Amino acid sequence: MISFSIIKKSKKSKARLGILSTPHGDVETPAFVGVATQATVKTLTSDEVRTVGTQLLIANTYHLHIRPGEDVIKKQKGIHTFMHWDRPMMTDSGGFQVFSLGFGKDHGTGKILKQKRDLQITDGQQPQHIKITDDGVTFKSYVDGRTLFLGPQESIHIQQKIGADIIFAFDECTSPLADHIYNAKALQRTHRWARTCINTKTSAQALYGIVQGGKFKDLRQESARYIGSLPFDGFGIGGEFGDSKQTMSAMLRWTLQELPETKPRHLLGIGHIADIERIIKTGVDTFDCITPTHYARHGYAFTSQGKIDLKKSEHRNSTRPLDPHCSCFVCTTPYTRSYIHHLLKAYEITPLKLLTIHNLHFFNAYVARVREKIKKGLL
């Protein structure tokens, strides 16, 4: 089981410093959570992940269920042993895939809407490739095409076998194109599933409930109050967050003020550099985001000077490190921009690893500085 203690509450904002204790060690919060969907931080070994300051990882139920299957992992005493990661670990429930493989795929949208669309999803509509019912969701495996069903019980059973320290309730992540009626219906489903998850779980793992409600204040608050009233060990905040940084903050405020203060809050799938202080100021304790690792594989480095694209020819002769202020292995060696540029242009795989190391280190160091700011009363 886990425990969470709040060390300091900011006077300037809702930010808090805390320690999240798990059977695999403590996490200083606020903390960035590295994404290890398929039981790996893409391109890195678990040893390497340790060196970049990552405290906590999140893997995915849907992906691991399809491959290699939770029984494979359970036979090896769980995911920690399986991937040689001896630190804290969470698994997402598969609820996000209800969106990303459903309406998200149909309409080519992410959970943050980038541009206005006329499309509206309302009650009664179904995505093309999956089927959502009150009992759960029917998917097709991307590996062999077989039909597979994931509901609250299935998700919990799988997550128990995977064996992370923290598991999430199965939810329906709704599309940013879904209207109020759709969201209201989906929310009732998500709430029912939340109770089922609590009743299903028999392990000592911590279980987080997930707040949904889309962009709608009444639904967000209703969800936070309801999910917050259930005996969860912590809370995930899922779904969409409007179309601007301002609306994201507002939605988080509506939600977090309704949740019990003493339990940890995890913001699911959000964390651009520009978002980090903002979300921490609303009272988020942990958050995961693919940004550092995903962008690394597209040739980008996050630096104190902003995001740079190492594929650009302007770096061909640059003997500078990615970021002169960075203390990561890549920057201190240093591997030069010129070298990384060359490797990217040559389609080598090494630069993807170098950039992943740097970006994760950068994000973790960035959040560590935010913790310092809270400690000093600056944020």
Place this chain on the structure above:
RNA sequence: GCGUGGGUGGCGGAGUGGUCAAUCGCAUCAGACUGUAAAUCUGACGCCCGUUGGGCUACGUAGGUUCAAAUCCUACCCCACGCA
């Protein structure tokens, strides 16, 4: 030396009389990516003008035929393979 095939935009490679500034791929340039598909998506890509549009120069070189040629003819230069 003879024979055959061929020379197209940065590269590879379509096109074989008008609808061609020229399909396509690569490269290049610009942009995207928030509970993760590195090998993905979008746009630009001869030059010039303020976009739609217009002008100019182009398909080895030089001539020619034709209302009209990258596409036909002649000569020359170069390349590949084959035979001597």
